[in-house]
Amino acid sequence: AQRVTQPEKLLSVFKGAPVELKCNYSYSGSPELFWYVQYSRQRLQLLLRHISRESIKGFTADLNKGETSFHLKKPFAQEEDSAMYYCALGPYNQGGKLIFGQGTELSVKP
Amino acid sequence: DTAVSQTPKYLVTQMGNDKSIKCEQNLGHDTMYWYKQDSKKFLKIMFSYNNKELIINETVPNRFSPKSPDKAHLNLHINSLELGDSAVYFCASSRRTGSEAFFGQGTRLTVV
Numbered sequence: 115a116q117r118v119t120q121p122e123k124l125l126s127v128f129k130g131a132p133v134e135l136k137c138n139y140s141y142s143g144s145p146e147l148f149w150y151v152q153y154s155r156q157r158l159q160l161l162l163r164h165i166s167r168e169s170i171k172g173f174t175a176d177l178n179k180g181e182t183s184f185h186l187k188k189p190f191a192q193e194e195d196s197a198m199y200y201c202a203l204g205p206y207n208q209g210g211k212l213i214f215g216q217g218t219e220l221s222v223k224p
Numbered sequence: 225d226t227a228v229s230q231t232p233k234y235l236v237t238q239m240g241n242d243k244s245i246k247c248e249q250n251l252g253h254d255t256m257y258w259y260k261q262d263s264k265k266f267l268k269i270m271f272s273y274n275n276k277e278l279i280i281n282e283t284v285p286n287r288f289s290p291k292s293p294d295k296a297h298l299n300l301h302i303n304s305l306e307l308g309d310s311a312v313y314f315c316a317s318s319r320r321t322g323s324e325a326f327f328g329q330g331t332r333l334t335v336v
Binding site: 148150156157158159160163198200208209210211212213214216217219 | 228255257259264265266267268269272274279280282314316318320323324325326327328329330
């Protein structure tokens, strides 16, 4: 079965603290994985994808096929990082659909 | 200059009514999608169209019927609305299937 699991519904950290948003996936093929972010009252937007291996707004995510994980990390959280974060799996050759995790709400406190 | 736009942004209607949500993208993308976000913020794909052809229909009730008059538009028509249809509906598009998806701002549908 194709599935994405984000075990934490809410993650609360203080400004300057490291943050890790967990994502595990279940997929028998070669996965394409994404992190999307939804800031308050804004549209969902792509944060990063595993094939680009970029760092966006200080966030990075590494695909670990052995652990079937794609955790999102940032060494020093900022208040403006507070948002809803979704991990998504794009199964190959399935019409481009994205299978989303349940989402993790990140709250960064001053 | 909005890339993916949906109308209306909010929709409140009574059970049993028929309503439509419109979506337009000006990115020149070939593929468009409808996603549903429920009250627990869980996002799930409903439909996907590529060049006006339906390619994904994810076990959505027949009351939901997407229509793509051209590549830039994908509208969602819902018949006989039920309370459980209350959700936020997101339209999205991508250059091709599997590339980055750009989302609209969402339509919050409330059925009373």
